[in-house]
Amino acid sequence: MTQAVRHDSMRARNLGVVLGEVRRSGPITRAALAEITGLTKTTVSKMVGDLIDAGMVTESGALRDGERGRPGTAVTLSGERVAALGLEINVDYLSACVVDLTLSVRLRYTQAVDNRTASPVETLAHLQKLFHKAVDEARSEGLSIAGSTLAVPGPVDGGRLHSAPNLGWHDVRVGELLNFPAAVDNEANLAALGELWFGSGPGDFLHVSGEIGIGAGLVVGGALFRGARGLAGELGHVIVSPEGPSCRCGGRGCLEQYAGQEALLRAAGLGGGPAGIPELLERLHAGETRALEACACAGQALGIALTSAIHLTDPGTIVLGGIFAPLFPWIRDPVHETMTARLAMMRHAVPELTVSRLGGDAATLGAAGQVIHRVIADPWTHVVTGRTGPGPR
Amino acid sequence: MTQAVRHDSMRARNLGVVLGEVRRSGPITRAALAEITGLTKTTVSKMVGDLIDAGMVTESGALRDGERGRPGTAVTLSGERVAALGLEINVDYLSACVVDLTLSVRLRYTQAVDNRTASPVETLAHLQKLFHKAVDEARSEGLSIAGSTLAVPGPVDGGRLHSAPNLGWHDVRVGELLNFPAAVDNEANLAALGELWFGSGPGDFLHVSGEIGIGAGLVVGGALFRGARGLAGELGHVIVSPEGPSCRCGGRGCLEQYAGQEALLRAAGLGGGPAGIPELLERLHAGETRALEACACAGQALGIALTSAIHLTDPGTIVLGGIFAPLFPWIRDPVHETMTARLAMMRHAVPELTVSRLGGDAATLGAAGQVIHRVIADPWTHVVTGRTGPGPR
DNA sequence: CCGATTTAATCCACTTTATGGACTTAATAT
DNA sequence: ATATTAAGTCCATAAAGTGGATTAAATCGG
Incomplete structure (x- = not known):
């Protein structure tokens, strides 16, 4: 069922609309955002302010287009604060990448592990180390990981990997075996999304x-x-x-x-x-x-x-x-x-x-991109929790 | 792009949520609607009132469930006012049906026409007569036709029928040739929707x-x-x-x-x-x-x-x-x-x-059902324009 | 049979959010 | 230097939903 809209979800959705439009239309002024979204300049201004506070958007200098009238200050996505982690289990290695809000790849890791001989539990233990390493290193660069997705080479249904012939895995409940928070999805699906967003x-x-x-x-x-x-x-x-x-x-x-x-x-x-x-x-x-x-x-x-x-x-x-x-x-x-x-x-x-223009990274990128896309579509929680210090009393 | 939500579209969407829930959950009280949708009783009451005014919902007597406490008055979809028209071009006949908001079939028509020998224009002229006959007869029963959809036996892309081998039609811009308002869609698609809603x-x-x-x-x-x-x-x-x-x-x-x-x-x-x-x-x-x-x-x-x-x-x-x-x-x-x-x-x-439990009517039913479903998902315009007489000044 | 309890529906004051026009700011054009 | 134009902000207002209080209509218990 479509969910009912209340005042808070109206604001949440509109934030997503504005942020999505910032992503779509590159550097863009508040006025142009108001025009495109159909919201008023007032509303857009307030939202852009909140998004800037949350570190998801930055002002990127004046946009002088030769027209007369006051030039607008353009805003763009900011890659300084919010990022996402993509993970992948391959036949002979694990890989991970950290992607920021602008879809720039910030960190990449690969770790050789022969997953054909390792059991799922062993492999996932290795993966957990990689996860924490990536999260820590991202944090040291000032990035906070908004979520992560794991790509596995086979069809997934509700966190459960049906079969991964090239790993020799069969009916593994990956979602439950993970000791860290991550969504699990089919490598082919995520590679397609990687192509969509990065290719x-x-x-x-x-x-x-x-x-x-x-x-x-x-x-x-x-x-x-x-x-x-x-x-x-x-x-x-x-x-x-x-x-x-x-x-x-x-x-x-x-x-x-x-x-x-x-x-x-x-x-x-x-x-x-x-x-x-x-x-x-x-x-x-x-x-x-x-x-x-x-x-x-x-x-x-x-x-x-x-x-x-x-x-x-x-x-x-x-x-x-x-x-x-x-x-x-x-x-x-x-x-x-x-x-x-x-x-x-x-x-x-x-x-x-x-x-495809992407190499073997397509799935890892798609995995991280999926998280970023969810954040952009629904920035609400990040805006609220992203406030520095206790809000006005 | 997802559209921005404003006060009016918030209300429009919530009306749709409430009406959709009335459809889904049969006779249901306002209190239960509030519980399910997450809206407050106040809001639901106001909306149900508007939907009753628009003739889309009726009170269907008290719902006494043996529990103690005041029994609620249940509301159901009303088939008395809003209806939709489904049309279909077959090889040797045209068919039409009028379906009301409760998905009850109110009127059915078939007219023998050999469409293999007739040109698209001739066939569509026959169809137009059928359209007006159906609309008039529906009106005389107090029903107002909220829209209509035409099922054609072949793939459709933006009102344009690519090919209909059993009619001998090829690349016909049906949408433009119609002298009455109707959406055009593939018979196979609409039959599937017919099965969904009527089967x-x-x-x-x-x-x-x-x-x-x-x-x-x-x-x-x-x-x-x-x-x-x-x-x-x-x-x-x-x-x-x-x-x-x-x-x-x-x-x-x-x-x-x-x-x-x-x-x-x-x-x-x-x-x-x-x-x-x-x-x-x-x-x-x-x-x-x-x-x-x-x-x-x-x-x-x-x-x-x-x-x-x-x-x-x-x-x-x-x-x-x-x-x-x-x-x-x-x-x-x-x-x-x-x-x-x-x-x-x-x-x-x-x-x-x-x-399939449906006979040859599947597509015609799906065609009408599609219109009904759109009305239920977005009843806003019908609620506003459906008011009788000038509103309170 | 009457009061207590429970649930439904409505009423009303309040909060949240967006609106729209007025105002300020900063450019270009004359 | 002044007029014009567009961007961005401010503020009073409108629209919509919220939540608690109130009224209504049942069942339960003595």
């Missing part, structure tokens, strides 16, 4: 994260689509060919069996050993036929799965990330041709096919 | 409308998912087998080629003639092998497409409607078995598979 991401796109599994995050109207239980976006198990090779999910012919990291390396003649994507890239650059053909096949399969995804979810753009980012030059054409051929008559415009 | 529909489901084409409407959290351009839900073109028969969409192996009405009838040996679903049902009841096998094959194909859809969109339930409703006894098992086998390892619970 060139437009407002509507399907972000494909190719790893050992293949996940996807669907962003529509600037918000992530999660489905009924938060398990949406399992692109890796969309059926490419109903009688294809069987998959660990129980099905047959899933995309993962054609374009997952393992399948791809095997097709390129690199399976079975410790060989990885770097080797594949070398061979591609060397023009080795087997590697090129492996990419072409994977691209076609991806194109087929994406065609189904487009018909079902109608994304504006497709963004390829994860292992597909470095492979983009070799898979772009087969993916694009497959999609174009199969979508030809149904739509005026086939979704654009682009590549 | 047994739970809050999260994928509604499959099998017709000549196969569409789907995805409802998550009580809201329809439309994708970036409103073209989501084209289940009929999800790829079942990449090298399958070619489809009018330009692709190959689309679901429609296996489970669409034409493919199904052809497989059952009924193709080429005027034979239809009734004949197929006769043969199924007679136990004819060819018909049974056709259903089994269609069911398997549907199961494969739904498996992909489930991985991508994670619906809580699958509701089969359209031609799949009467065929349900014969396709249920193949669909269910295919889905279960292929989803086994990925989720604890495979989505439930149910059948």
Whole structure:
């Protein structure tokens, strides 16, 4: 149910509207904010004052635009006080980053841990150390961490990680095992949000994260689509060919069996050993036929799965990330041709096919960005608790 | 951007919250409304008064629940004043229905028109007559039509119908051709909403409308998912087998080629003639092998497409409607078995598979229901303009 | 059968928040 | 130097919800 609005929540929401507009429109004067939001100059002035007190906004000098009349003083987001922490569990390392309100990355950490051999509890203990280190160091820079989110490589439903094949984890209640406050979410979802906020991401796109599994995050109207239980976006198990090779999910012919990291390396003649994507890239650059053909096949399969995804979810753009980012030059054409051929008559415009500009950090950034976005949408608590000293009696 | 809240919009929203709660919780006292919404009794009382004045709510007698203390007077939605009109263009007839605020169907119309031979303009002229007839007759019953929505059999993007194969329409700007005020939406989308509001529909489901084409409407959290351009839900073109028969969409192996009405009838040996679903049902009841096998094959194909859809969109339930409703006894098992086998390892619970309780009216009902839902979510304008006579000066 | 208790609904003084016009400030134009 | 224009602040007012007091209408207990 939509919640009822009272005086305090009216103010809370309007604060969010004003702060959101400051974020959206860069340096902007109070007068312009009033115009855009529809609030009066008085109201906006008061709110901007509160936001400045809370350290979320700063005056960034006079905005002289050549027009006559008194020039306005522009305000911008301030990265000096509020920050958020993004965490990620990868196969062989943990990573963390601290991002401030302006979405600038302030601190980054990685710590090598072989999470395939470690138990969930061990891994999470390592993660806790990383958490405290990051929080302490952020504090020493004057930043206060408004919240944190943890990215895990598999579908999450209410803090519970269903399965993470590349960690060997199955049905782990991560939320309950954490000894520090953090939200838990799927790496593919958060990578999509990372692309939205830190990449060139437009407002509507399907972000494909190719790893050992293949996940996807669907962003529509600037918000992530999660489905009924938060398990949406399992692109890796969309059926490419109903009688294809069987998959660990129980099905047959899933995309993962054609374009997952393992399948791809095997097709390129690199399976079975410790060989990885770097080797594949070398061979591609060397023009080795087997590697090129492996990419072409994977691209076609991806194109087929994406065609189904487009018909079902109608994304504006497709963004390829994860292992597909470095492979983009070799898979772009087969993916694009497959999609174009199969979508030809149904739509005026086939979704654009682009590549992620973010590296392996996409999920960590998205995790931190999610917290920042929540703060910007609802700065109320931070404004109130952010007051210095006891308020007027 | 989220809009700023001012005093009037605060009141508008709270009116919507109160009215929405009246709808949700049946006959309910003012005190209970206050408890649930978090507003004070004073505020709720004032709002209920306004809603009664506007004819949207009535007192429905004392609510004596055996407890001691003064019994409350319950209020319910009133179907006496506000209503909505749903319209639908089918292959060989037009239909309309008037639904009141309580979602009771008050008037129904159908008019035989062969829309395959008629041009869009001719069809819409017929529709206009139907519109006025419905509005006039509703008015004579004391109902005022708050709005209307038109269901068309194909994907719609901003009032523009991309293609409606069973009408032979292509790229028709329906919104601009209408000489009366109505929103235009895809029949599959509206059928899903019909199921949500008039059927047994739970809050999260994928509604499959099998017709000549196969569409789907995805409802998550009580809201329809439309994708970036409103073209989501084209289940009929999800790829079942990449090298399958070619489809009018330009692709190959689309679901429609296996489970669409034409493919199904052809497989059952009924193709080429005027034979239809009734004949197929006769043969199924007679136990004819060819018909049974056709259903089994269609069911398997549907199961494969739904498996992909489930991985991508994670619906809580699958509701089969359209031609799949009467065929349900014969396709249920193949669909269910295919889905279960292929989803086994990925989720604890495979989505439930149910059948639509609504007949061919689903879309018309959804169309009218959409208007009603908008009125309930935002009753403000109706409360203000609904006042009888000049207000107190 | 009557008073005590309990809950519903209304009344009224008050608080919170936004409004809108007046006022001050700081630029450009003439 | 003065007029004009726009930004930002001040202040009295309006709109809406709050919370406690009051009235109303039941059940419970003796």
